Amino acid sequence: MEQPLVGNVTYGLVRVGDTVRRPAGPWTDAVDALLAHLRDVCFPGAPRPLGRDDRGRQVLEYVPGELGDPTGTYSLDELASIGAFLADLHRATAAFVPPPSARWQRIIPPDGEDLVCHHDVAPWNLVRSARGWVLIDWDSAGPGTRLWELAYAAQSMAGMRPDRPLGESAERLRVLVDGYGLAGADRPALATLLGQRARAMSELLRRGARDGVQPWARIHAEDGAYWQDTAVLLDAHVPRWTAALA
Template identity: 35%
Template sequence: MLEVMIRQGGQMSESFLPGGFVNAVVRVGETVRRPASVRTKFVGDLLRLLEASGWSGAPRHLGVDDEGREVLSYLDGHVAWEPRQPAAVSSDESLVAVARLVREFHDLTAGTPLAGDQEVVCHNDLSPKNTVYRQSTGELRPAAFIDWDLAAPGARIHDIAHVCWQYLDLGPSVTDVEEAARRMRLIVDSYVLLDRQRLVPTILWWQDRCWRGIKTQADAGDFAMARLRDAGVVTQVQTAYQWVSDHRAALERSVR
């Protein structure tokens, strides 16, 4: 993984981790430090729950450092943050593994106080850029998820819809609609999602919520959201929303 040195003291002590467009995330030895937020306590409680359950698909929460930053364990592996990736990252086998990993942590949080009156705790930002891939039988396969700072109580379908959108890159870049539909079916079958009729509407909900949220917060003066808006993300998500709307019938047929 590419790292950029930001502090020296005989040897590199802190390094930026790539892909953090919103938060400045650094590695310090075998830990990751990121700015604390109002979500820090919830995320800490969630990661401790997953650790106590013996689940290895998330970093360990190690507390807060003397600069007030959240401290997490560093997960070694390949994070798919660059546009061009090895074929194994987007293979059918990797999609199956992603869906099963999501099912595992959903089941571990179902019925817990952290889920409250919702089905489970959702990650709410699942994508290849937030996935650690490791070698398994000679190929890269998903092993863990990072960036849990948006985690919150929610419905299982919320995370699965986000997975379909992000891991299949649903939008104008898709050249074969039927193939995308087949792979969407592979995800929901691997997760064993029961509530399928709302899947495509939930993908559209995510996309609409995403671009509106970025625009609203950017207009309100949020620097990070303004960077996303100025980088064209609002337009990109609006275009993806239109693509899913245009191909809604084919996508819905695939998961019936």
């Protein structure tokens, strides 16, 4: 029996027993190769790829657990562990060599390419499971940079948002980045990237609304103002984030 799974972006996502089935796209073979690599290097924080079903859908391991609050309500200890988890992921993907035929779904262009990233490390994709943190929804995976991914993860996981006091946001940012173990020389660049990454999301939603592209037009109607305000906030306080990370 198929049980629909609720998601903000993915349509046609269902659970069948201990598996998840999702529509395949031109990028799915590359995603499966990445997930197979993570399995082979014993990285526990991603679902296992299980091939295709008789309808051509991608089949993945279903990982039971609890998804995070999208407002970023993790404790400081949890933020530190999420930072360490993301560092483990980047160490694992750094050794991945994509197949020559790899095609990726580039929803938001990264600021460069130094390894393959998940590109949506956020509470709605992070499962608190029996084996630890597990990231789901890898359809946006592709080449990117550690700092671009860390900027988005820090903003979303730490809940750096207009309705949170600046001092609290700065502390939460520092804890997550310390957990990641980011080198001191890279920290000023990360402080600058926070607003750029949020603005890239805001622009994606704005273009989707302008052109009538779903699901971005719908998400723009629901959260467009939030992403615009968050980008303004993060850009306005780069010295505060830089000081917190020093």
